[in-house]
Amino acid sequence: MAQHYLWIFLLCLQTCLEAVESNTDIITVNGTLGEPVTFPLCIQELQQVTSIAWMNSKTSVALVVVPGSGAAPQVTVTHENYYERINVSHQNYNLEISNLRMEDAGIYKADINIKTSKTKSTITRSYSLQVYRRLGKPKITQSLMTSVNSTCNVTLTCSVEKEEKNVIYSWSPLGEEGSVLQIFQTPNNQELTYTCTAWNPVSNNSDSISAQQLCADIAMGLHTHHAGLLSGLAVLSLFILILPSVFLFLLCKRRQDAPHQGDASKHNLFHSAVL
DSSP, X not given: OHHHHHHHHHHHHHHHHHTSOTTXXXXXXXXETTSOEEEOOOOSOGGGEEEEEEEESSSEEEEEEOOSTTOOOEEEEOSGGGTTTEEEOTTTOOEEEOSOOGGXXXXXXXXXXXXXXXXXXXXXXXXXXEEEOOOOOOEEEEEXXXXXXXXXXXXXXXXXXXXXXXXXXXXXXXXXXXXXXXXXXXXXXXXXXXXXEEEETTXXXXXXXXXXXXXXXXXXXXXXXXXXXHHHHHHHHHHHHHHHHHHHHHHXXXXXXXXXXXXXXXXXXXXXXXX
């Protein structure tokens, strides 16, 4: 019977919740995947709170009953998705959800019932829970490398392994934002180190790359290219020099062999006539 009245009570609370005026302030709460998150109630008259009904946009979450006289609040979790994950502070009745999941994100509301010696009232708190992954170390990749007049032109791209919403990238020491950075590196600033920092509302992480490393890669590539070009030219020059010499040698040899071939023909003709 008590459970039956409890569900009727929660249904009434939900109906009242849907009738709350649309201009209710919504508090944004940012949580980290797999970690706990706290919904602050910010109530001054704690000694006058009798109960708190928590729900999200789809279902009820928990019912908190305050016995009074400094006793610990009694918490009833009303949905299986939150079993063993709900905790209520004894000091301020803030709600905590542990082991946060991505599907926990959404709109939450708390109906706080307050009783004074003269009146009874309900205060509504609304929250927008956003769940984010803690960012890993970003990766810097380079592309479109060119070198003109001792200037190293490189495009750097910064990315995280699992791209998340609301990720912001910034570069130091240039102070630019965005995941892509174009650099025109000159010999005068070879000592710089470029650092990309990825941010989201719950974490940040960074990675760095030195200007010397970038331009050294380009210089090595150019050196390899030039070395290959010089080797090719050397082989071509050698081929051009040797080919005429071989041709002249073969021509001279052919001319030297021609008289001997004529004498042999005459000798064979005379021998045939005698016979």
